[in-house]
Amino acid sequence: MKIGVLDIQGSVDEHIISLKKLGVHVVRVKKPEDLEGLKGLIIPGGESTTIGKLLKRFGLGEEIAKKVQDGMAIWGTCAGAILLANQVIGGEVDGLNLIDAKVQRNAYGRQIDSFETKIEFANTKIPAVFIRAPKILNVGDGVEILSKLDGEIVAAKKDKIVISTFHPELTDSTVFHQWFLELCEQ
Amino acid sequence: MERDQNTLKLKKGLAQMLKGGVIMDVVNPEQARIAEEAGACAVMALERVPSDIRRDGGVARMSDPQMIKGIMEVVTIPVMAKVRIGHFVEAQILQFLGTDYIDESEVLTPADEQYHVDKSKFEVPFVCGARNLGEALRRIAEGAAMIRTKGEAGTGNVVEAVRHMRTMTEEIAALKEMNENQLADYAKEQRVALELVKEVKELERLPVVNFAAGGIATPADAALMMQLGCDGVFVGSGIFKSSDPAGRAKAIVEATMHYNDPAILAKVSEGLGEAMQSLEIKDLENKFADRGW
Numbered sequence: 001m002k003i004g005v006l007d008i009q010g011s012v013d014e015h016i017i018s019l020k021k022l023g024v025h026v027v028r029v030k031k032p033e034d035l036e037g038l039k040g041l042i043i044p045g046g047e048s049t050t051i052g053k054l055l056k057r058f059g060l061g062e063e064i065a066k067k068v069q070d071g072m073a074i075w076g077t078c079a080g081a082i083l084l085a086n087q088v089i090g091g092e093v094d095g096l097n098l099i100d101a102k103v104q105r106n107a108y109g110r111q112i113d114s115f116e117t118k119i120e121f122a123n124t125k126i127p128a129v130f131i132r133a134p135k136i137l138n139v140g141d142g143v144e145i146l147s148k149l150d151g152e153i154v155a156a157k158k159d160k161i162v163i164s165t166f167h168p169e170l171t172d173s174t175v176f177h178q179w180f181l182e183l184c185e186q
Numbered sequence: 187m188e189r190d191q192n193t194l195k196l197k198k199g200l201a202q203m204l205k206g207g208v209i210m211d212v213v214n215p216e217q218a219r220i221a222e223e224a225g226a227c228a229v230m231a232l233e234r235v236p237s238d239i240r241r242d243g244g245v246a247r248m249s250d251p252q253m254i255k256g257i258m259e260v261v262t263i264p265v266m267a268k269v270r271i272g273h274f275v276e277a278q279i280l281q282f283l284g285t286d287y288i289d290e291s292e293v294l295t296p297a298d299e300q301y302h303v304d305k306s307k308f309e310v311p312f313v314c315g316a317r318n319l320g321e322a323l324r325r326i327a328e329g330a331a332m333i334r335t336k337g338e339a340g341t342g343n344v345v346e347a348v349r350h351m352r353t354m355t356e357e358i359a360a361l362k363e364m365n366e367n368q369l370a371d372y373a374k375e376q377r378v379a380l381e382l383v384k385e386v387k388e389l390e391r392l393p394v395v396n397f398a399a400g401g402i403a404t405p406a407d408a409a410l411m412m413q414l415g416c417d418g419v420f421v422g423s424g425i426f427k428s429s430d431p432a433g434r435a436k437a438i439v440e441a442t443m444h445y446n447d448p449a450i451l452a453k454v455s456e457g458l459g460e461a462m463q464s465l466e467i468k469d470l471e472n473k474f475a476d477r478g479w
Contacts, residue, residue, distance in 0.1 A: 011203060014202060045202075046203050047263050049225075057440070111286040
C-alpha cells in the first residue's frame with residue numbers, strides 16, 4: 001500500500017518514520033503527480049498559513065481534494081486539521097474545506113502554553129503532543145468524534161477524512177498511524 | 187488528564203514544525219505581514235536587520251518590547267526575537283512577552299564573555315548559532331532546542347554558512363569511525379557529556395533541528411543550504427534589503443520547498459531585481475561568527 005506525506009513544510013520526516021515502522025511504501029508529495037496511486041495522504045504538522053499558501057500556489061490543493069472525492073483517505077495533524085476544516089477561527093487559511101468542523105487556531109495560546117499528555121484513542125491510551133495547537137470547537141452532522149481531552153474534541157472523522165489537533169508523529173506510539181492505515185485499506 | 191508543559195520534547199517539537207520553512211527577519215508589523223503573506227513559517231522580530239547593525243556599529247541589544255508585541259499582534263505564525271549572548275534578563279523579558287522562540291544571537295553584542303544563557307532554566311525554547319559540532323553540542327547541553335549555522339549575518343555572502351554546515355556534517359561523519367575511547371576523548375575535548383556525543387553518532391545528525399542562517403540572499407542560496415542538509419532557512423537582511431522584498435521572500439520560500447528541483451529554482455529566480463548589497467568576508471571589520479564559543 002502506498003501512502004503519501006504532504007512535503008511542503010513541517011513534521012514530514014516524523015510521519016515518514018512512523019509509517020515506515022508499519023512497513024508501508026511512503027511517498028513524499030510535492031507535486032500533483034506524486035498523488036498517483038496513493039491510498040492515503042497525511043498532511044503533517046507545521047504552519048497552516050504557510051502550507052495553505054503553497055498548496056494553492058502550486059495547484060496541489062485542488063488535486064488533493066479531487067483524489068479525496070475519488071476515495072483517497074486523508075489525515076491532517078494539527079496544521080493539517082486546520083487545512084481540512086471548513087470553518088477556521090483566528091485568521092484566514094487557504095484550506096481544502098473537506099470536513100464539516102469548526103477549528104480555532106492557536107487555541108491554547110502561544111508556545112509556552114504547549115503541552116503533552118495522554119489521550120484515549122481506539123480504546124488505548126496514547127501519548128499526545130499539543131504544540132501551539134488548534135481546538136475543534138464543534139463538528140457537523142455525520143462527523144464522528146474519535147477522541148476528547150477534558151471534554152474537548154481532539155480527533156474526528158467523516159468517511160475517510162480524519163483530523164487530529166495533536167502530533168502522534170512526535171511520539172514512539174504508532175497506534176494512530178496503524179488505525180489510519182486500516183482506514184486507508186477499507 | 188495531567189498535562190506536562192515546557193518539556194524538551196515540546197521545545198524541540200516547535201522547531202520540528204518549522205522544518206522545510208523560511209524564518210524571516212522583520213523590523214515592523216508591516217514587514218511581518220509581507221513575510222507571512224509570502225509564506226514564512228515564522229518571523230524574527232528585531233529593531234535593525236544585521237546589515238544595518240554592521241553599518242551602524244555600536245552596541246546592538248534586544249528590541250523594544252513594544253515593537254515585538256506589535257508584530258505578535260499582526261501575524262498568526264510563531265514570532266521569535268533575539269537576546270545578546272549571556273543576557274538572561276533580556277531572555278526573561280522575551281519569555282514574559284510570550285515570544286515563541288528566543289535566538290541567543292551573535293548578531294547582537296555579547297553581554298557575557300564567559301557564559302551563554304542557561305537555557306534549560308527557561309520555559310520558552312531557544313535557538314543558538316554554531317560553526318561546528320562542538321559548539322552546537324555545548325549549546326544543546328545548555329538547553330538549546332534548535333541550532334542554526336552562524337554564517338556571517340548581514341553580508342549577503344553565503345560562504346560562511348556553507349563552511350559551518352560542511353564542518354558540522356564532516357564532524358558528525360567522523361564520529362562513525364571513532365571507538366569508545368576516542369568518543370570519550372572527543373566529548374572531553376569539546377566539554378560535553380559523552381551521552382550527547384553518542385546520541386549524535388547514533389542519529390547521524392544533531393538531536394535537534396538545524397537551520398541555515400547568515401548570508402542567505404537568493405533562492406539558490408536557500409536551496410544550496412537545504413541540499414547541504416539543513417532543515418530550513420533563516421533569512422535576515424536578504425529580503426527587506428533587496429529591491430523587491432515581497433517577490434524575493436516568496437521566491438525563497440518556494441525555493442526552500444523545491445530545493446531539489448532545478449526547473450522550479452530557475453523559474454522562481456527570474457526577475458527578482460537587485461539582491462541586497464553584499465560584502466566580502468575578508469573585508470569585514472567585525473566577524474559576528476567569532477562571538478560565542
